[in-house]
Amino acid sequence: MVEDVTDLYREFGEQRLPPGQHETDEFPVLSKGETPPWTRETWSFDVWGAVDERRSFSYEEFLELPATTQQQDFHCVTGWSTFDCEFTGVPFPTIAELAGVDDDATHVMFHALDGYTTDLRLDDCLREEVLFVYEHDGAELAADHGGPLRVVTPHKYAYKGAKWVDGVEFLTEAERGYWEQRGYSDTANPWNQERWG
Numbered sequence: 001m002v003e004d005v006t007d008l009y010r011e012f013g014e015q016r017l018p019p020g021q022h023e024t025d026e027f028p029v030l031s032k033g034e035t036p037p038w039t040r041e042t043w044s045f046d047v048w049g050a051v052d053e054r055r056s057f058s059y060e061e062f063l064e065l066p067a068t069t070q071q072q073d074f075h076c077v078t079g080w081s082t083f084d085c086e087f088t089g090v091p092f093p094t095i096a097e098l099a100g101v102d103d104d105a106t107h108v109m110f111h112a113l114d115g116y117t118t119d120l121r122l123d124d125c126l127r128e129e130v131l132f133v134y135e136h137d138g139a140e141l142a143a144d145h146g147g148p149l150r151v152v153t154p155h156k157y158a159y160k161g162a163k164w165v166d167g168v169e170f171l172t173e174a175e176r177g178y179w180e181q182r183g184y185s186d187t188a189n190p191w192n193q194e195r196w197g
């Protein structure tokens with residue numbers, strides 16, 4: 001079954017296409033640098049910080065976690081939006097529950113193989129449609145789009161969705177990620193045009 005979350009914009013705005021965006025039929029690739037290499041044997045996904053205990057998953061272990069498939073829109077802060085992408089993966093709240101998040105955790109930092117990081121408030125992550133994705137449109141997630149694993153955040157600009165994600169850190173205070181340190185917004189709500197600041 002595919003969960004249709006293309007209507008989540010109703011929580012934030014009037015129009016499905018956020019203001020200042022244009023729709024494209026393409027799914028462009030946007031990365032700060034090269035696509036990093038990885039191997040199934042050495043890859044692990046780690047959860048640490050303000051949690052009961054540090055957790056580590058091999059690629060095979062991650063694939064065994066309960067997954068969901070959703071149809072969603074994808075909004076890049078540079079102005080393009082792609083409608084109706086289908087992604088399969090593990091919801092953020094499932095990972096948070098497995099790790100046992102501390103009561104004083106307020107923020108999250110995502111870490112990726114290319115050195116990329118991005119931050120969000122914890123309550124912006126504890127949503128079923130924030131997914132750790134390994135399949136796109138029924139096929140294994142392409143390396144350029146973040147394979148083996150990426151995050152998607154349909155309620156935020158897409159820079160909040162770390163490609164090649166291999167770790168999530170729970171924080172007790174706000175910290176800024178790669179683009180956030182370079183001026184992009186911490187909150188990144190597309191319907192409010194939170195691009196900078």
Ligand SMILES: Nc1nc2c(c(=O)[nH]1)N[C@H]1C(S)=C(S)[C@@H](COP(=O)(O)O)O[C@H]1N2
Nearest residue numbers: 028029030031032112116145158159162163
């Ligand atoms: N690890 C990593 N994740 C990243 C990026 C990146 O450079 N490195 N770019 C971000 C930006 S700005 C966007 S718009 C989306 C692009 O995803 P796509 O290349 O699959 O379209 O990934 C985001 N996640």
Ligand SMILES: [Mo]
Nearest residue numbers: 076077078159
């Ligand atoms: Mo972006």
